[in-house]
Amino acid sequence: MLRFLTTRLISMVLTIWAVSFVAFAIIQLPPGDYLTAYMARIAAEGERVTAAEMEAMRQQYGLGDPFLIQYWKWISGIFGSGDFGQSFEWKRPVTSLIWGRLGNSILLEGLAVLVMWLVALPIGVYAAVRKYSLGDYLATVFGFLGLAVPNFLFALVLMYLSYVWFGTTLGGLFSQEFERAHWSLPRIWDFFSHAWAPIIVLATAGTAQLIRIMRANLLDELKKPYVTTARAKGLPEWKVIVKYPVRVALNPLVSTIGWLLPTLVSSSVIVSVVMSLPTAGPLLLRSLTSQDMYLAGAIIMLLGVLTVVGTLISDLILAWIDPRIRHGGGR
């Protein structure tokens, strides 16, 4: 267990380091240095920057230095003082812009994962136990649709239907009066009355995949001799299935979070744009279009870190529920 943990932690640190490298490379990508772009923007707004100010900024960001030194200045700022740099567009530190939105992202994605599991588990179990039944076919059809309908399209259709049928525009996460309020019962209620739609949109594709995986895993497990053993004990059929094969089939399902999360984070960016949610997605898009690169880099990095940490958590859960990993036993 300890060995498993340490290897996991080391690989997580390495991955986060690589993520930061990629994020910084993206910051550096746009042609020309961003200070020039910034100057141009400021000039366009009719303000003036003195040569001294400009030189100070040059120093701060290490412009003109080689890539690796610039990277070092950036990354040590992040890990030293949590400083992600300055947003040119908003003229504020990046940190003041992203945390709230990132929190919303995490909340939304976490809830989507929860919904995925709650929906996919029983349906997957049903589809496997009643193989080739009507319900199984429906689950299969749903699975293929979940695979083929891009989530932003689904979001559009949902918004369209709600607008045409109920005359309401779906979108946002809060009503105006709750936007800046502290969490309270009415605010939670308000949140869910807004969030159900994006959660459904985000959860659909993953649910479809989880159902397919659960069904396939469980079909494999149902054939295993230990199921017969459990049946031979005299347990009722539902208990046989829930306690044994379903329990075993859960393990590979947990490990799917590792690749489910990247897709989920990806789709939350685009769905947030469509449904104008106050998450990191729209901010990223806006910062990229306006070449506000420190902001964009920070968001890309944090979304990457979020995914990596999520994967680590799923690994830990897996180790917790699967004794073969916990005790380092052979597979």
Add this chain to the structure above:
Amino acid sequence: MPPTPMADKPLLKIEDVEIAFSSPDEADIVAVRQVDLSLYPGKTLCLVGESGCGKSVTARAVLRLNDQNSLIRCGRIRFSPSDGETVDIAALKPDSLAMRKIRGNQISMIFQEPMSSLSPVHTVGDQIDEMIMLHEGLKPKDARERTVALLDQVGVPGPRERANSYPFQLSGGLRQRAMIAMALACKPNLLIADEPTTALDVTTQAQILDLLKELQEEYGMAMLFITHDLGVVAEIADEVAVMYLGDVVEQGNVFDVFRAPSHPYTQALMRSIPTIARKKERQRLSPIKGTVPSAKDRPEGCAFTSRCPYAFEPCAGMMPGRTSVSGNHVARCHLLTENARKAEVPA
């Protein structure tokens, strides 16, 4: 408990059972035909045959553990425990309360692969406890005490710690012992052992067989033992039934059958066992010609027809009846009736 005399009423009587498997795109496959078997308390019946001959299907039918697409087309499986009424298991629904009360409690089963037959994500102790709590309604703590005692009895060293192990942490022999402990947890009247020693190495095999014999004596239970290994049969059986492609071709007292095998298949089986001899005296093993056909291509008559060196006119078309050889030793072969008829003619 002293061995009950043969004349006693059987604990389990399988009468004329036929089991078929259906599939959506093919015709039904009859896996087992006209099987009659009797099991007596304290006695062991061995079902012998090649893989796919229907011995496991027959054994599982006793607990109604065959897949959902199987059907007991006809026949009865009468179970008469000494302390209860006779039940026809063949008439019960597989997931009915009555069936579940028999499973594990009065009839229990151990399987071939002790690794895959135990859940990989539950401790051995939990899996045994569950059985005790289910049938005897004990509290978890008391059940665990019983489990530890059982593990101790089946020869698991350090039973209290072992109870907290997962199957993958135990050796094959220990796993099978744990499996046996689980099967014996509720003191069943009948133990079905489906090739319990096949997956083990030879020395462990012998230990497990000894253990089973010991426990049988102690508990006075009947045992239905499935194997393809005639050596194991010689070791453990009182009665033997030889199966080939869904038919019981010969059955009877193990000494009678081994001494005078009367069905060509049994004879061929006996010839295919290697014997220990000096190099000069060694004989070539004579394997049985050909391969087992699929149950789909089985003739209406004797299933062995296609490989039998003596096959003649009626074999393929007509199922031979049970012909008595001696005592309770019977075989299904047209040769026996033919010989009997020939013997009568000159007289």
Add this chain to the structure above:
Amino acid sequence: MTAETLPREHVLPEAVPVRESQAGLMWRRFRQHRLAVWSLWIVAAFYFVALFAEFLAPFEPSAYNPRYTYAAPQGLHFSYTDEEGSWRFGPYVYGYKVEIDQAAMRRTFVVDKEVRHPVGFFVETKPYHLLGIIPMNVKLFGPTEPRAPLYILGADRLGRDLLSRLIHGTRISLSIGLIGVVLSLFFGVIIGGFSGYYGGWFDSVVQRVIEFIRSLPTIPLWLGLAAALPRDWSSLQIYFAITVILSLIGWTELARVVRGRFLALRTEDFVTAARLDGASDWRVITRHMVPNFMSHIIAATTLAIPGMILAETALSFLGLGLQAPIVSWGTLLQEAQNIRTLASAPWLLLPGVAVVVAILALNFLGDGLRDAADPYGR
């Protein structure tokens, strides 16, 4: 005992050995997969449309007409009874009349069943070049009256014909999927092949890189890369840059498949035998191993195309992918972003239907190919 002389009824007939080519075998297995066969036809139809877009589309994708902004779909009709009550046959569309939408305070075009504009096949148009090469001046169909409106699937905000745009978008979206996959395949086969054939440290490095890339959320990454493309690039340059960006991440899956097959085959006896015979690495790979997993590669490639198409659609939808004047399914769906516009012109979502059908068909086709490629079934 006379048993030996007796006839045996159940002697099996001699099995007739049939030699079948691997492709033939695969095709036979593939045909059993009915959904996959249907999908093959649908995919073929899509690519046919993509290939002959200029000929099939009645108008240029950028041809606009401010007289018909957001005109509703006319549909295509084939028969009617004329004023004398006699039955007439021939394709036609209805005309439009203008109504003022009081609530939205703007003009809307509604279908006017009183007016009929005939539609002709192989109508002459301005000369154009099919695929940019073959000069032509005939379209598959179009209005026979010179200024008659033809908006079978409706019009967008500039009065451009959605059907024509959809047909041209099909070309771009499908080709970007195809080119992206070919690029990915190139990287995937080289990297995965080396990795699987030689193993060792190179293999472990490649494995880590693949794991790393696959653990990242792709859309933010793609967005970041796409945003860095110079603004002054031509749309063709952007088009190729986007395919490269997509395949930068897409190669991992194909490399994984190729590596897996290489690893599996490397220890096979026939490969060892070839090597012991003194065959060079190149010969072992090209003559013995590649033919053995070609079918797997084809299946994996097919399964990778939908991902590419979806990615392009998403990027373009967000405005960081392909740029106007290039028309793709993604840029078409961009028009549908505003929910109020969508409510009055729901036909703008039709490109989404094309996306879903194409993705489904490609997935079923890929599944069918994969099952057919695996001789031992799964």
